[in-house]
Amino acid sequence: MISRRTLLIGSTGALLTGCDRLDRSETFRGVLRSAEGLTMRAQRLITDRNALAREYDAADMSPIFRANGTRMPATPDYQRLAAGAFADWRLAVDGLVARPLSLALGQIRQMPRRTQITRHDCVEGWSAIGKWTGVPLQTVLDAAGLRQEARYIVFHCADRFGPHPYYESIDLIDAFHPQTILAWAMNDRILQIPHGAPLRLRVERQLGYKHAKYLMRIEAVADLASVYRGRGGYWEDSNDYEWYAGI
Amino acid sequence: MESDTPEVVTRHRLSTRIWHWVNALVVIVMLMSGLMIFNAHPRLYWGQYGANFDHAWLEIGSSGDAGYLKLGSLRVPTTGVLGHRIEANGAVNRRAFPGWATIPSGYSLAAGRRWHLAFAWPLALGLIAYWITILVNRHARDLTPRPAELAPRHLWQEIKDHARLRFPTGAAALRYNTLQKLSYSGIIFLILPLIVLTGLAMSPAMDAAWPWLTDIFGGRQSARSIHFICAFAMVAFILVHLVMVILAGPLNEIRSMVTGRYRLPKAKEEAP
Numbered sequence: 001m002i003s004r005r006t007l008l009i010g011s012t013g014a015l016l017t018g019c020d021r022l023d024r025s026e027t028f029r030g031v032l033r034s035a036e037g038l039t040m041r042a043q044r045l046i047t048d049r050n051a052l053a054r055e056y057d058a059a060d061m062s063p064i065f066r067a068n069g070t071r072m073p074a075t076p077d078y079q080r081l082a083a084g085a086f087a088d089w090r091l092a093v094d095g096l097v098a099r100p101l102s103l104a105l106g107q108i109r110q111m112p113r114r115t116q117i118t119r120h121d122c123v124e125g126w127s128a129i130g131k132w133t134g135v136p137l138q139t140v141l142d143a144a145g146l147r148q149e150a151r152y153i154v155f156h157c158a159d160r161f162g163p164h165p166y167y168e169s170i171d172l173i174d175a176f177h178p179q180t181i182l183a184w185a186m187n188d189r190i191l192q193i194p195h196g197a198p199l200r201l202r203v204e205r206q207l208g209y210k211h212a213k214y215l216m217r218i219e220a221v222a223d224l225a226s227v228y229r230g231r232g233g234y235w236e237d238s239n240d241y242e243w244y245a246g247i
Numbered sequence: 248m249e250s251d252t253p254e255v256v257t258r259h260r261l262s263t264r265i266w267h268w269v270n271a272l273v274v275i276v277m278l279m280s281g282l283m284i285f286n287a288h289p290r291l292y293w294g295q296y297g298a299n300f301d302h303a304w305l306e307i308g309s310s311g312d313a314g315y316l317k318l319g320s321l322r323v324p325t326t327g328v329l330g331h332r333i334e335a336n337g338a339v340n341r342r343a344f345p346g347w348a349t350i351p352s353g354y355s356l357a358a359g360r361r362w363h364l365a366f367a368w369p370l371a372l373g374l375i376a377y378w379i380t381i382l383v384n385r386h387a388r389d390l391t392p393r394p395a396e397l398a399p400r401h402l403w404q405e406i407k408d409h410a411r412l413r414f415p416t417g418a419a420a421l422r423y424n425t426l427q428k429l430s431y432s433g434i435i436f437l438i439l440p441l442i443v444l445t446g447l448a449m450s451p452a453m454d455a456a457w458p459w460l461t462d463i464f465g466g467r468q469s470a471r472s473i474h475f476i477c478a479f480a481m482v483a484f485i486l487v488h489l490v491m492v493i494l495a496g497p498l499n500e501i502r503s504m505v506t507g508r509y510r511l512p513k514a515k516e517e518a519p
Contacts, residue, residue, distance in 0.1 A: 015275070019350045023358055035365035047456035054458055056295070064300040119295060119467065121451050123356065125288040126298035127467050205452045241357045246452030247364060 029240070040244040049173055053204035056117045062128040065120075065187065067194035070159035070166065073214050078158040086198040091182075095154070095219035098145030105184065105198050111135040114181050122208040123245065132202050134183035138176045140218070146172075150220040154227055155201055158214035161234060168212040169224055169232040169243070170203055179204045182215065207245035209235050256421065258509035262380045267504055269373055274481065276366045279350040281478055282343075283359030289330075289343035291475055295466035304472070307343035314341075371443045377435070389423060390432045396425040414495055416512045434484055438477050445474035 022028045073079070081089045086105050093101040115133040141153070153175045157166040174180055181202050184191050191197045196213025203210050210233070224230060229237035236243050259267075290303035297303065306317040307329050314330025316323045326332070332340050346352035350362050381387040395401060405425050408414075415424065423431065447453045448460040448470035464470040492500045496512065503509035 016279075016347060016350070016352050019276075019279075019362075020352055023351045023362075029361065032361045032365040035361075035368055038368065039364060043450070043452045043456070047452060051455040053451065053455045054461070060295055062296045062298065062301065064298075066298045066300060119451075119454075121449070121467065122288070122298075123360070125284065125449075125471060126290070126292075127296045128298045129296045205455045207451060235357075239355075239357045240361070242360070242364075247450040 033242075036242045036244055039247050043246050044173070047205075050178060051205075053118055053179055056119065056129050058117065058131070060129050061117060061131060061187070065128045065130045065195070066126070068122065069209075070161075070213065071194040073157075073159035075158060075160060078214065081158075082193060082197070089198055091199060091215060092217040093140060093144045093219075094217065095221055096147040096150040097141075097220050098147060099143070101140070101144050103140075108135055108140075108182065108199065109184055112139055114178070116179055116181070116202075116204070118179070118202070118204050120208055120211070123241065131187050132181065132183040133185035134181035134199070134202065136178065137180045137182055137201075137218075138178075140182065141175060141220070144220075146220055149222045152221050152224055152232070154219040154221055154224070155212040155215055156217040156219065157212050158216050161238070164228075164234060164238065166212065166214070166234045167228060168201070168210050168234070169221075169227065170201075170206070170210065174203050174205065177203070177205070205246055209233070209241065210245050255508055255510050257507045258421070258503045259507050260384065260386065261507070262377070262384070263386065264504055264507060266373055266377045266380075269369060273366050273370050273373070274485070276350060276362055277370055278478060278482065279348060280359045280362035280366070283349040283351070283354070284356060284363060285475065286342045286344055286349065286354060287356040287359075291472045292468040293465070293472060294468050295461070297468035297471075305475075309341045312339075367443075367446060370439075374435075374439050374443065381435075390428050390435070392425050392428045392432075396428070401425065412494055414512065418511070420512050430484060430487070434481070438480050438484070442474060442477045442481070445470040445477065449474065 089105055091101075091103045091108065093103065112135060113133055114136055115131065117129060117131045119127050119129045121127050137153070150172070152169050152171055154169045155167060157168075159166045170180070179202070182199050183196075183202050184199050186192070186195050191200065196211075196215075199215040200213040201211050201215065219227075221227060224232040224243075228234075231237045231240075232243040233241070235241040289307040290297070290299075291305040292301055292303055303317070304319060307325070308315060308317070309331040312326070312331060314325040314328065314332065316325045316329055328345065329343055330341065332345055334340050334346075340346070342349075342354055349359065351358050381390070402425060409426060414420070415422075444460065445464060447457075448464055449467060454461050454467065461467050461470060464473055499510050499512075
């Protein structure tokens with residue numbers, strides 16, 4: 001006779017095998033993934049485009065803001081720039097823009113700045129609150145003059161995971177959001193290397209992996225299909241993470 | 248035998264039966280994919296922030312070749328189950344929850360989130376639809392305890408009857424007893440809505456849209472802790488529920504949730 005215990009373990013096993021098999025099916029993954037679009041549209045529907053992420057007081061800040069992902073890009077190019085205190089570093093702004101730019105760190109620090117104390121939410125589940133200062137992305141995009149066809153902003157980074165460069169992308173709703181800044185200072189200090197020096201993205205209504213560090217180039221594109229493997233970001237391409245990381 | 252009540256009655260409405268079986272699947276998937284997400288950072292905090300350097304009130308981890316569960320200052324060894332186990336192929340697995348408890352069984356935060364955030368939709372929409380249904384068809388009234396039922400003496404009597412496995416028979420079995428009312432309405436009106444709201448409170452976009460979401464729970468990390476506590480309240484409910492179904496007569500109980508038809512249990516004296 002089959003005992004209840006065997007039955008229970010057996011049925012859990014069958015469920016798991018079933019789920020694992022379903023998870024390998026591209027069709028089923030597509031069904032699950034369609035919820036991402038639903039979630040994004042639903043959130044956008046009930047959210048004001050310019051709704052601000054919560055800004056905290058200095059007293060609310062994490063005592064230690066954990067650095068994760070790349071903490072020191074391994075490429076010789078980056079290490080040469082870092083050794084020179086990023087004096088030779090330039091941020092390229094190109095793609096579908098009227099006036100491509102090449103900005104030195106000093107120029108970026110001279111631009112209008114915004115300071116915000118916000119909560120950084122990692123996809124893994126932890127949160128840290130820190131203070132960020134930088135130029136609103138909108139200021140940079142307006143200086144370059146976004147062309148009509150541009151729909152997404154792609155952030156190319158200096159760090160690599162194996163052979164693949166890190167990159168991320170956001171749409172224009174987040175690109176023109178007042179809290180979306182290119183940060184060059186953190187917690188009242190010049191941005192340190194573990195946190196993405198000399199410049200990183202802050203896109204406060206999305207999870208941590210969207211906040212690209214070690215920025216080298218900002219590119220305006222009409223669609224994401226032609227960028228690397230087409231999913232809009234390193235983790236999206238390599239591990240099937242959601243492009244929309246608002247949840 | 249003379250009786251005013253028929254032996255076989257229609258017990259569960261179609262809406263209840265559909266919601267029950269949809270949830271039987273959805274809740275299991277949510278629990279197991281949720282454990283996968285938890286495995287990505289098996290520490291829980293109170294407050295707005297919380298990461299590796301901050302104090303965790305709950306942590307599952309490993310040191311050397313031992314797994315442990317830390318709850319406040321209490322440290323429980325969990326080697327072989329939580330935090331550290333040797334897989335069938337000899338590999339050491341240091342993930343908090345074992346593969347048999349997670350979806351998918353191998354570590355993948357992206358896949359866990361894909362399952363979790365997709366099945367969250369039927370969970371939340373199903374709950375709202377069921378609320379509306381039971382308010383309209385007045386089933387909600389069957390789930391609400393009357394004041395007299397909440398009197399301590401009455402509750403104590405029911406607890407004693409339950410502990411002695413003395414279940415109501417005949418027409419009395421048609422009504423929910425107070426413990427049933429409290430646990431069903433606790434799940435429907437407290438645990439499930441809390442799970443949905445604390446889930447939403449972990450979304451950075453939702454927090455920007457509805458700042459009160461994090462405020463009512465005292466911060467995002469508190470919301471994450473409450474989410475986890477509610478999930479385990481759900482597990483406890485399911486276990487007790489399954490035990491009660493088995494004790495009360497599994498075939499009759501399951502049939503009543505599939506077809507709606509339920510055979511009234513006879514009193515002991517009448518049993519042949």
